[in-house]
Amino acid sequence: MVTGKAMKWHDNMTVKLSWSLVLLAFSVMILLIGGLSIYANHQSRQSFDTLNQIHVEQAGALQRTYINLLQAQVAMDRAAELIRVPSFDEPAPVIDRVEAFMTQARAEFDTFLARPAEAEQADAIEALSGAIDSLFNVGLKLQLVLLREGDFAGYRSGRSRVSDMSQTFVVAADQFLVASRA
Numbered sequence: 001m002v003t004g005k006a007m008k009w010h011d012n013m014t015v016k017l018s019w020s021l022v023l024l025a026f027s028v029m030i031l032l033i034g035g036l037s038i039y040a041n042h043q044s045r046q047s048f049d050t051l052n053q054i055h056v057e058q059a060g061a062l063q064r065t066y067i068n069l070l071q072a073q074v075a076m077d078r079a080a081e082l083i084r085v086p087s088f089d090e091p092a093p094v095i096d097r098v099e100a101f102m103t104q105a106r107a108e109f110d111t112f113l114a115r116p117a118e119a120e121q122a123d124a125i126e127a128l129s130g131a132i133d134s135l136f137n138v139g140l141k142l143q144l145v146l147l148r149e150g151d152f153a154g155y156r157s158g159r160s161r162v163s164d165m166s167q168t169f170v171v172a173a174d175q176f177l178v179a180s181r182a
Helices: 002-012 015-084 091-114 119-148 152-181
Strands: none
Touching: 015 091, 015 119, 015 152, 091 119, 119 152
16 A cells, blocks of 8 residues: 555656755755765864874974973083083083983983884884983993993093994984974
């Protein structure tokens, strides 16, 4: 019975009405596809913004780490010169600033490590961690001990080692940033 009424309605349908229904169906399909496209675009943009935000935060933390390390090295050189050529300024306050710069650098690097990382970045982060640990523990801390003891000759002989370690850190940071961009 139901099929009979549907068939009768179908037989009585005009060409104009049938084309209007076809156009209505296509319009609804286009609107659904457009809505789905807008949703997918929004989701992908949000994902990209999140990844970009993480990359910017990681790069910023690395940059602040490196700046603090450079400031520590400059302050160490200043303290060494104050030890070598005595003046009215005492090296102790400068050495205290070195420790503050090193503490800030370590805190910034810990901030960097706290950021979520991609699996592709793991090797670069490991190399970066090794480079900064070497720079801190073998390079800067040893130089700081020599400055505290007033050993200018020992400090001077270790400067090239610290410079090499600093360069290794910079190379590791560049490799991380390349891996991060990829």
